[in-house]
Amino acid sequence: MEETDSEAVEEIEDHVGNDVSSNFPPVSVYPPINMLPFDWKKEDRGYAPNLEDFSDPDAGWTPIANNCGPTEFDSFLKIFCPEAMDFCIYETNQYAHQQKMTANHITRRMKAYKDLDEADFMRFLAVRIIMGIDRKPSQKHYWTRNEMLTSTILPKLLTSDRYFEILQNLHFCDQAEESEDHLFKLRGIWSICTSQFAKMIVPGPNISIDESLVLYEGRLIFKQLIPSKRSRFGMKIFLIVDESTGFILNMIIYTGQGHPLKFNPKDLGYGGAVALELLTPYLQQHRTVYMDNYFTGPILARHLLTEKTYLCGTLRKNRKYTPSPERMAKGEVTFFTSQNILIQHWKNKKVVSIISSRHKHEMQSVVTRSGRQMQKPSTVLDYNKLARGTDLSDMVMQSYNVLRKSKIWYKKLFFHLIDACIHNAFLLFRTKFNTNCQFLQLRLNLVRQIIGKYGFTQRKSPNQESNLSKFQGQHFLGKNKLNKNGKISYIKCRICIDPKSGKIRKETPNHCKQCNVPLCAVPCFEIFHTK
Numbered sequence: 001m002e003e004t005d006s007e008a009v010e011e012i013e014d015h016v017g018n019d020v021s022s023n024f025p026p027v028s029v030y031p032p033i034n035m036l037p038f039d040w041k042k043e044d045r046g047y048a049p050n051l052e053d054f055s056d057p058d059a060g061w062t063p064i065a066n067n068c069g070p071t072e073f074d075s076f077l078k079i080f081c082p083e084a085m086d087f088c089i090y091e092t093n094q095y096a097h098q099q100k101m102t103a104n105h106i107t108r109r110m111k112a113y114k115d116l117d118e119a120d121f122m123r124f125l126a127v128r129i130i131m132g133i134d135r136k137p138s139q140k141h142y143w144t145r146n147e148m149l150t151s152t153i154l155p156k157l158l159t160s161d162r163y164f165e166i167l168q169n170l171h172f173c174d175q176a177e178e179s180e181d182h183l184f185k186l187r188g189i190w191s192i193c194t195s196q197f198a199k200m201i202v203p204g205p206n207i208s209i210d211e212s213l214v215l216y217e218g219r220l221i222f223k224q225l226i227p228s229k230r231s232r233f234g235m236k237i238f239l240i241v242d243e244s245t246g247f248i249l250n251m252i253i254y255t256g257q258g259h260p261l262k263f264n265p266k267d268l269g270y271g272g273a274v275a276l277e278l279l280t281p282y283l284q285q286h287r288t289v290y291m292d293n294y295f296t297g298p299i300l301a302r303h304l305l306t307e308k309t310y311l312c313g314t315l316r317k318n319r320k321y322t323p324s325p326e327r328m329a330k331g332e333v334t335f336f337t338s339q340n341i342l343i344q345h346w347k348n349k350k351v352v353s354i355i356s357s358r359h360k361h362e363m364q365s366v367v368t369r370s371g372r373q374m375q376k377p378s379t380v381l382d383y384n385k386l387a388r389g390t391d392l393s394d395m396v397m398q399s400y401n402v403l404r405k406s407k408i409w410y411k412k413l414f415f416h417l418i419d420a421c422i423h424n425a426f427l428l429f430r431t432k433f434n435t436n437c438q439f440l441q442l443r444l445n446l447v448r449q450i451i452g453k454y455g456f457t458q459r460k461s462p463n464q465e466s467n468l469s470k471f472q473g474q475h476f477l478g479k480n481k482l483n484k485n486g487k488i489s490y491i492k493c494r495i496c497i498d499p500k501s502g503k504i505r506k507e508t509p510n511h512c513k514q515c516n517v518p519l520c521a522v523p524c525f526e527i528f529h530t531k
Contacts, residue, residue: 030264033303040323040336040343047337048360052308054205056285065200065428072442073449075429078200080421084192085121088172091188092116095171105484109165116166119454123157124166125418126450128402129443130154139164139404156456170411182222182255185410193417194250197424203242203249203282209275209291210390211254212237214416218407222256235413240278241389243290247427248393248420250278253413268303269319271295276303283307288358290387298322301341301357310358312383315343317353325351333377335361344377354379397423400443422446475529477521478513495524 041047068078093115100110127142130153136142142151143160158166172189181187215231216223224236236254241247252274262280263273275295286308293314298321301311317324323336325345333346342361344354354377362378397419406412426442429435437445483489490507494517511518512525519525 030262030267033264033267033299034306035267035299038298038302038321038338038341040338042323042336043334043361044337045361047342049340049342049358051310051358052286054286056202056287058202059204061201061428061432062199065432068428068432070433071449072425072429072437072445073453075425075432076422076446078428079196079425080193080418081196084189084196085118087189087192088170089116089118089121091171091173092121092166092169095175096165096169098175099169109161109168112161113165113169114162116169120158120162120166120457122450122454123457124163125402126447127154127157127163128415128418129400129422129447130157131404132400132402133440133443157451158457162457167411170414172410172414183253186253186413189414190251190253190417193421197247197249197251197420198281200424200428201242201245201247201249203247203287204244205287206243206386207240207249207279207282207287207289208243208387208389209238209240209278209289209295210387211294212239212390212394214403214412216409216412218409220409222254222259224254235409237416238274238278239390239393240282241393243386243389245427245431246389246392248424249282251420252278268300269295269297272297272300275300279304279307279309283309286310288312288386290383292387293353296355298341298343298355301355302339305340305357310356312356312358312379313354313387314383315353315355317345317351322353325353331375333361333363337361342379344379346377346380352380354383393420393423396426396439400440475512475514475525477510477519477525480509480511480518491518493518493520493524495527496520 065078068074096110096113096115100106100113103110130151131139131142134151136149136151140160141149142154143163144150171185173185173187177184183190211226213224213226213229213231213234213236216234220235222235223233225233226236238252238254240249242249254274261270261273261277263276265273267273268276271294275289275291279289283304284307288310289304289312291311291313293316296311296313296315297319304311315322323343325334328334328345328347328351330347330349333344335342335344337343340357342354342356342359344356344361346352346354356379359379359382363375364378364381365373366376366381367373397416401419402415403412403419404415422443423439425446426437426439429442430437480489480491488509490509491511493506493508496506496508506520508518508520508524510521510525512528515528517528519528
């Protein structure tokens with residue numbers, strides 16, 4: 001292990017917005033938690049925890065996952081199920097019609113909107129996946145005619161107008177309804193997908209809980225600051241991950257003070273209450289959960305033992321009933337035991353505190369990267385090895401994520417959810433079919449299979465030479481329609497807008513009556529109808 005291992009387990013900085021609010025339900029509605037104090041024994045060398053073997057016979061992929069087809073697209077549809085797809089399509093179409101009915105001014109895009117169907121929705125997701133692989137300065141550059149930036153496949157999947165009208169109307173709730181839930185705009189699709197996660201796998205003996213941050217710089221009541229994260233500002237998500245596969249089992253979005261929880265945050269701390277809520281489906285099987293000091297505490301460790309679940313993680317020294325460490329020299333360790341719980345304070349560069357209900361006090365010799373041997377607690381080694389599920393999933397998803405800069409928070413979280421679905425589909429496909437498929441290759445194959453099933457968008461471009469109507473019949477110039485101010489509207493000339501023409505792009509009040517194409521009177525009208 002490296003010399004910097006202690007930094008991986010040292011205390012993280014306090015996060016903004018973790019205070020317990022008076023908006024929480026009264027204590028009487030919460031399940032009871034044993035709050036009696038601990039009688040800590042210092043350095044009891046004969047201490048050994050009472051352990052039982054992991055006892056869930058159903059651990060592994062469920063029949064739903066085992067019934068998956070042989071392609072990457074089949075794996076994705078097992079995670080992002082047809083119910084989720086139908087939900088997105090229905091709510092998007094409903095929102096588009098509501099906007100058209102209530103808008104004071106109907107725009108060209110509103111008027112031309114065609115109801116979203118399964119084919120266009122999957123093409124839309126394919127476009128976003130390609131955008132994550134081939135990143136350009138802005139989304140409109142994927143449809144540019146500039147040869148240095150042009151993309152050949154995206155315009156065949158969706159026109160720019162169709163892509164942006166789907167993106168604009170993308171919605172996940174009924175706009176006519178009202179709710180005090182901060183996540184009302186996303187709750188439906190989020191619940192469908194996360195419940196599908198849980199149906200795919202029964203986790204093994206080791207699971208981990210951690211937090212992730214989705215970058216968001218707009219105004220939002222539950223936006224968080226976490227200085228230790230790369231994004232620093234954004235929306236915080238709590239994840240539970242199966243360590244044997246890396247599969248994301250569930251995700252909870254933190255919505256600020258007043259976030260409803262099933263367990264009392266005054267007893268367990270906010271992090272402990274969140275952890276217990278995530279762990280509820282996986283108790284009573286002698287699993288071991290690994291988490292950092294934002295979640296852990298002696299009270300939570302004791303309560304988990306009553307639920308036949310072990311805990312291991314870093315610990316904040318100011319947690320209730322935590323024995324304080326004495327002044328120690330580098331390499332020194334002291335430990336305390338009580339009620340089958342071990343707390344260790346180990347001094348490396350800083351004092352690292354560890355709590356475990358699974359380990360006994362034991363030091364192991366390891367070789368650092370520099371080749372130096374040193375002694376480390378076995379709790380630290382196991383924590384560094386088995387508490388990495390969320391960090392690894394974040395690292396994988398970050399490489400080709402479908403996120404783009406957005407002012408609308410629920411769309412940002414939806415695309416993060418799509419990334420999580422692709423990540424889980426990747427793990428399902430690679431594990432079930434025992435393949436060494438890389439994450440990039442899975443995304444490319446997923447796009448190929450979407451195109452293979454739904455095809456390209458069927459459209460006829462007025463610029464294509466196969467459109468012979470412009471060479472036939474009589475063609476006359478006419479004036480464009482009046483705008484809302486009663487004046488003739490000016491539209492970009494079809495010839496001047498082409499960068500290959502060498503002309504300065506300009507707008508014209510004229511158009512061809514038969515072709516309905518905006519054209520300058522001279523010389524663009526003649527060029528369009530003769531070349």
